[in-house]
Amino acid sequence: MTTHKLLLLPGDGIGPEVMGEVRRAIDWMNAQGLTSFEVEEGLVGGAAYDAHGQSISEDDMARAMAADAVLFGAVGGPKWDDVPYDVRPEAGLLRLRKDMELFANLRPAICFGALAEASSLKKELVDGLDILIVRELTGGVYFGEPKEITDLPNGQKRAVDTQVYETYEIERIAAVAFDLARTRDNRVCSMEKRNVMKSGVLWNEVVTEVHKRDYQDVELSHMLADAGGMQLVRAPKQFDVIVTDNLFGDMLSDVAAMLTGSLGMLPSASLGAPDGNGKRRSLYEPVHGSAPDIAGQGIANPIAMLSSLAMCLRYSFTMGDVADRLERAITTVLDQGLRTGDIMQDGMTKVSTEQMGDAVVKAMGEG
Ligand code: NAD
Ligand code: IPM
Numbered sequence: 001m002t003t004h005k006l007l008l009l010p011g012d013g014i015g016p017e018v019m020g021e022v023r024r025a026i027d028w029m030n031a032q033g034l035t036s037f038e039v040e041e042g043l044v045g046g047a048a049y050d051a052h053g054q055s056i057s058e059d060d061m062a063r064a065m066a067a068d069a070v071l072f073g074a075v076g077g078p079k080w081d082d083v084p085y086d087v088r089p090e091a092g093l094l095r096l097r098k099d100m101e102l103f104a105n106l107r108p109a110i111c112f113g114a115l116a117e118a119s120s121l122k123k124e125l126v127d128g129l130d131i132l133i134v135r136e137l138t139g140g141v142y143f144g145e146p147k148e149i150t151d152l153p154n155g156q157k158r159a160v161d162t163q164v165y166e167t168y169e170i171e172r173i174a175a176v177a178f179d180l181a182r183t184r185d186n187r188v189c190s191m192e193k194r195n196v197m198k199s200g201v202l203w204n205e206v207v208t209e210v211h212k213r214d215y216q217d218v219e220l221s222h223m224l225a226d227a228g229g230m231q232l233v234r235a236p237k238q239f240d241v242i243v244t245d246n247l248f249g250d251m252l253s254d255v256a257a258m259l260t261g262s263l264g265m266l267p268s269a270s271l272g273a274p275d276g277n278g279k280r281r282s283l284y285e286p287v288h289g290s291a292p293d294i295a296g297q298g299i300a301n302p303i304a305m306l307s308s309l310a311m312c313l314r315y316s317f318t319m320g321d322v323a324d325r326l327e328r329a330i331t332t333v334l335d336q337g338l339r340t341g342d343i344m345q346d347g348m349t350k351v352s353t354e355q356m357g358d359a360v361v362k363a364m365g366e367g
């Protein structure tokens with residue numbers, strides 16, 4: 001079996017706690033001969049800042065570029081509220097995305113049957129929900145220049161962020177969304193705000209053009225992103241694949257997360273373009289953050305992180321069968337009634353991060 005190199009970047013807050021459960025799952029899969037991963041760990045976010053004054057060191061950046069895949073926990077927290085903007089914890093994640101050219105962020109929101117009642121929406125609205133948000137990840141207002149705060153002569157300040165998209169950036173993310181739709185229910189809804197933003201006008205035009213040129217078999221619809229947010233909570237099951245820009249994708253995926261019961265459930269894959277050999281850079285991370293409010297208590301839900309590992313197995317290593325097994329194990333423990341605090345329901349068994357990870361690995365062993 002080929003040995004693959006994984007770089008784990010646990011980060012801050014609950015990041016290391018949920019990554020611990022991924023480590024446990026990898027060790028078990030390696031021991032069973034299901035995988036052959038060589039695992040290294042690095043520092044990112046506040047942890048990296050504390051160690052060397054940067055949100056990721058050049059050395060760890062180089063290891064991320066060289067790894068077959070990166071697994072990322074979460075970064076940030078009140079401890080680093082006052083550090084300089086350029087080295088704040090979140091900058092480490094943004095640098096990884098930009099330098100690794102991870103333009104396609106896949107955020108599936110799947111509502112497990114056992115959790116349909118844990119959603120803040122009525123059970124019938126979310127039961128069976130399976131949507132995929134395809135978020136553009138290396139452009140838009142996150143990276144556009146200028147990005148600055150300047151002093152005005154009248155003593156006030158002026159803050160500028162710049163939303164920029166070029167045709168090729170929209171073309172490639174649209175193609176990812178259409179390709180994925182073909183493996184699902186074959187429907188894409190593109191969201192922008194063409195009514196107020198030039199980048200929205202271009203987004204709409206380019207998505208329409210890519211569809212007309214290469215993907216006429218896929219059903220395409222368009223929605224203004226604000227209305228899209230409303231539709232996501234009104235009738236989420238109307239969607240299959242949603243393709244949208246960096247900022248709208250960030251917000252809409254947090255909304256989608258709550259449809260599934262908890263932010264602690266949503267995984268994501270951030271992918272680059274395939275090279276000549278079909279290999280692509282990739283980073284897998286939960287959608288949630290470092291959850292400072294519950295960090296250090298051992299109660300975080302590790303399922304988003306474990307599901308991110310499943311996405312890694314599927315997208316970076318074509319180990320779909322092992323990914324299926326891990327996802328089945330997650331379904332099994334939820335069906336058994338095990339719940340971390342964020343998804344706790346009456347009559348269920350409350351477990352810690354470690355107990356949940358343990359149960360998932362045990363269920364993997366049983367099939
Ligand atoms: P958050 O996602 O960290 O937490 C939001 C809420 O969801 C909290 O109440 C938290 O307890 C809960 N939650 C999140 N993940 C959970 C889990 N696995 N199990 C149980 N409950 C969970 O968002 P926030 O509080 O807005 O941000 C905190 C910090 O995290 C900030 O510094 C932010 O910049 C950072 N952040 C990082 C990432 C990332 O590293 N990818 C993502 C989002 C936010
Ligand atoms: C996410 C996070 C990040 C983002 C932050 C931590 C930079 O919220 O991955 O959803 O805004 O993209």
Ligand code: MN
Binds near residue numbers: 250251254287
């Ligand atoms: Mn976010």
